[in-house]
Every structure is written in structure tokens, then in C-alpha cells.
Amino acid sequence: MKVLPSRWRIALAALLLPTAGASVADGPAVSPTRTAEEAGLVAIDRLVPDIRQDIRYAGSDNFVGAPVDGYEAPRCYLLRPVAEALQRVEADLRQQGFRLLIYDCYRPVRAVRHFMRWVQDAGDLRTKAEHYPSLDKGKLVNDGYIAERSGHSRGATLDLTLLRCDASGQDCTPLDMGTAFDFFDPLAHTDSPEASEAQRRNRRRLRSAMERHGFRNYEREWWHYGFQPEPSPDVAFDVPVR
DSSP states (O other): OOOOOHHHHHHHTTOBOSOTTOOGGGSOEEOOOOSHHHHTEEEHHHHSTTOEEOOGGGSSOSTTSSOOTTBSSSOOEEEHHHHHHHHHHHHHHHTTTEEEEEEEOOOOHHHHHHHHHHHHOTTOOTTHHHHOTTSOGGGTTTTTSSOSSOGGGGTOEEEEEEEEEOTTSOSEEEOOOSSOTTOOSGGGSTTOTTSOHHHHHHHHHHHHHHHTTTEEEOTTOTTEEEESSOSOTTEEOOOOBO
16 A cells, blocks of 8 residues: 655645545545645656547536536546556557547546535536436436545546557547446446447457456446556545646
8 A cells, every 4th residue: 555655644634525524434535735746646648648538527528517626637647556557558459459538537626526516506407418318416426426535536547438440540439338428327337238239348348458457347337447456545636637
């Protein structure tokens, strides 16, 4: 397990994730670090300069329908061991004619707060048809689609899909996974029987590629993967994505 610098340990006891009445037992403490470098986060494009990214929360094409707090740039940051593992996934896939397309990586705690404010705003249903047509907005947390405390904030979780590319690696097309990213519905469950065989095969291809390098899928979202074991499971970060 990663040993925290002394400057972190001094502040962690008082800095908890933003839940009323929270205690240390409720979840990881929020690191007082102010920069990605201090947090040990590295931009994936430093390791793979031409990796494909479509960071949805930096814009308005997402379930909130607006840029999300803490996303000041469309970049993917991960803790270095996680980024290096993802680099290996990408290298393997390129040999097979595929590439990754990343939707989200490290997520600041303030972004999670934004999500929870959105969930509690019952009148904002602008994105329902596109992102949760069959579910009540108020049930998205209890049904496991939106978390009050996100593994993304610990720098070891990401959302992504697969691209099939031509020999040049420049002309790439997303594989059919059966749903779009952040489609909150049982159809998005990785092993959903409602998905076609071809769609399930594509999901299995992504899962196999990720598992080979230490990532584990969240069964309710085919796009969601966490690195195991996490480098810093007891620490979340609130450094803006810049």
C-alpha cells in the first residue's frame, strides 16, 4: 500500500468526502494536495501521446447536460501505476487492430458533488431521453449508476470503449457495445442478455484486454473499469483536471 507523505497525513483526518455526518469509516479521506503532480497523477497522453480521448464531463455531452465542476480541460489523469497499466493495454490492442477511446479517468471530488446536486434536482430532466429513459432520476444512486463516493476520485478508475482501426491506425470506428456511454439502464450491464451476441462479444473483448493488465469491470456499466489492487484506496483527490 502506498505510504502517504507527512504533509498529507497531517490534514487527512479533517478532510472527508462531502457527505453530511461523514466519518473516517464512511469512505476515503480527501487529500489536501493542490496539483496533479503532488497527488501522483499523470496525464495518459504523456505516456501515449496519440491515445484517443473524448472526455465528456469537460463539455455538455453528458448526463448532467453541462460542463462538470473540476473539469477545466478534456484530459485523462490516473495514478502512475494505473496509467502505465493502461499504456500496456493500448499497446496490446494496437497489435490486434484496435485502440482505446477514453471517456473519463480521474474525477475530482467536486465533480461528484456536482453529480449529487444534479440527482437531487428533480426538475432537471433534460437528458432523460438520452441517458436514463426507463429509470426514475431519483433512483440512479440506489440502483448503482451514480455513486456518492466515486472510485474515479482515487485515480484508479476509468471509463472507455474500443475502436477498430485500419492499418494506419488513423481511421478508427467505435465498436457496437449496445448502448452509448453513461446510458443508465440494465441494457448497459456488461453481461445483459438483452444485448446482441455481437455486442456481448465486443464487451468481452474489451473486458479481456483490460483484465489482462489488472483492471476489473463494474458489472452494471460495460465501460467502467477499476485497477486492482488500487495504489491509494484510502485517499481521494479534489485536484481540478487541467
